[in-house]
Amino acid sequence: MTPVCPFVKAARPDDNMSKKSGEKSVKHQAEFESKVKKESNESASASSKCPFGYDSQTFKIGPLSCMICQALLYECSKCVPCSHVFCKACISRFKDCPLCGADIEKIELDANLQSVVDRFIEGHARIKRSISSDKGEEEAESKPVIYEDVSLERGSFLVQQAMRAFRAQNIESAKSRLGLCAEDIRGQLEKVGNTSELCSQLGAVLGMLGDCCRAIGDAGSAVAYFEESVEFLSKLPKDDLEITHTLSVSLNKIGDLKYYDGDLQAARSYYFQSLNVRRDVMKHKSDVPSQVQDVAVSLAKVADVDRNLGNESLAIEGFQEAINLLESLTLKSDTSGLEQRRLSVLEFLRSQLADKQEQAELTV
Numbered sequence: 077m078t079p080v081c082p083f084v085k086a087a088r089p090d091d092n093m094s095k096k097s098g099e100k101s102v103k104h105q106a107e108f109e110s111k112v113k114k115e116s117n118e119s120a121s122a123s124s125k126c127p128f129g130y131d132s133q134t135f136k137i138g139p140l141s142c143m144i145c146q147a148l149l150y151e152c153s154k155c156v157p158c159s160h161v162f163c164k165a166c167i168s169r170f171k172d173c174p175l176c177g178a179d180i181e182k183i184e185l186d187a188n189l190q191s192v193v194d195r196f197i198e199g200h201a202r203i204k205r206s207i208s209s210d211k212g213e214e215e216a217e218s219k220p221v222i223y224e225d226v227s228l229e230r231g232s233f234l235v236q237q238a239m240r241a242f243r244a245q246n247i248e249s250a251k252s253r254l255g256l257c258a259e260d261i262r263g264q265l266e267k268v269g270n271t272s273e274l275c276s277q278l279g280a281v282l283g284m285l286g287d288c289c290r291a292i293g294d295a296g297s298a299v300a301y302f303e304e305s306v307e308f309l310s311k312l313p314k315d316d317l318e319i320t321h322t323l324s325v326s327l328n329k330i331g332d333l334k335y336y337d338g339d340l341q342a343a344r345s346y347y348f349q350s351l352n353v354r355r356d357v358m359k360h361k362s363d364v365p366s367q368v369q370d371v372a373v374s375l376a377k378v379a380d381v382d383r384n385l386g387n388e389s390l391a392i393e394g395f396q397e398a399i400n401l402l403e404s405l406t407l408k409s410d411t412s413g414l415e416q417r418r419l420s421v422l423e424f425l426r427s428q429l430a431d432k433q434e435q436a437e438l439t440v
């Protein structure tokens with residue numbers, strides 16, 4: 077998957093971030109994810125370009141970057157004796173230096189280099205401060221356009237760094253960059269109010285922070301971030317497919333966390349909210365196959381919880397409705413990825429009904 081800037085509406089950061097989250101493997105989850113959670117994969121085909129110019133490989137890997145995660149150094153750590161420098165989390169997985177192969181006798185934090193990296197980030201990012209100090213607070217305030225442009229650029233940059241770190245499993249680094257980014261957007265929200273652009277950006281960044289927390293097993297914080305993400309995304313008009321998709325995925329992620337926590341009622345409530353978001357979208361975009369498929373997947377999630385709650389007739393109704401939706405969905409020939417997904421979800425749904433029939437026959 078090519079890295080895309082999550083600040084672009086076509087990107088779906090939560091999906092990009094969630095693949096390697098290393099969650100506890102629950103049997104249910106394994107089955108469910110393999111069959112149903114393919115819901116997000118088709119989005120990768122959407123081509124996107126970061127309006128701020130940071131979606132490509134424009135950021136070169138230099139002396140302030142870690143060769144392992146390919147992002148800016150976080151908790152700079154120097155290998156002894158070879159003196160090569162990496163992030164602490166990145167190098168701690170190695171016994172030999174990945175650059176020169178020397179045995180690592182010990183690892184020393186390099187506070188000086190880290191402060192250079194931090195200043196680089198500040199400089200790149202906090203240009204808003206330097207404007208303030210150069211020209212005085214008032215004059216900077218009177219030029220909101222400059223201020224806004226600069227801040228957005230910093231946001232894309234930080235998110236790009238965070239995504240690299242996340243992919244390399246350096247979650248603390250990713251969290252730190254995203255935290256700064258969220259802080260910036262919040263600052264802007266205070267200044268210019270809830271514009272839809274800022275709300276969708278903050279919603280996306282908070283969702284990514286939720287993914288980070290989930291990846292390190294901090295379910296409580298993950299839920300809090302996803303909930304806040306939902307809060308901001310809910311403020312937005314529901315006619316943007318990418319926003320509603322991100323919103324419904326965030327709701328499902330909270331549902332998943334509640335599910336694994338054993339709180340089935342709460343899980344159902346979140347899955348149901350997600351289903352409703354998707355149903356609303358489908359009402360207006362019934363001609364978009366991926367929307368119909370999203371609804372079917374949501375129906376399956378709700379039905380699965382209903383079954384586990386003992387509401388078998390409700391569950392069967394849900395599975396059946398999902399099957400009907402997918403069976404009546406006709407796809408054009410240029411959407412083979414969607415067709416694959418349709419068939420695999422259908423197969424899963426039918427197996428859900430077949431299992432029960434077999435069980436019923438056995439018990440009779």
Ligand SMILES: [Zn+2]
Pocket residue numbers: 142143144145146147149150162163166246
């Ligand atoms: Zn690193």
Ligand SMILES: [Zn+2]
Pocket residue numbers: 155158159160173174175176177178
């Ligand atoms: Zn080395």
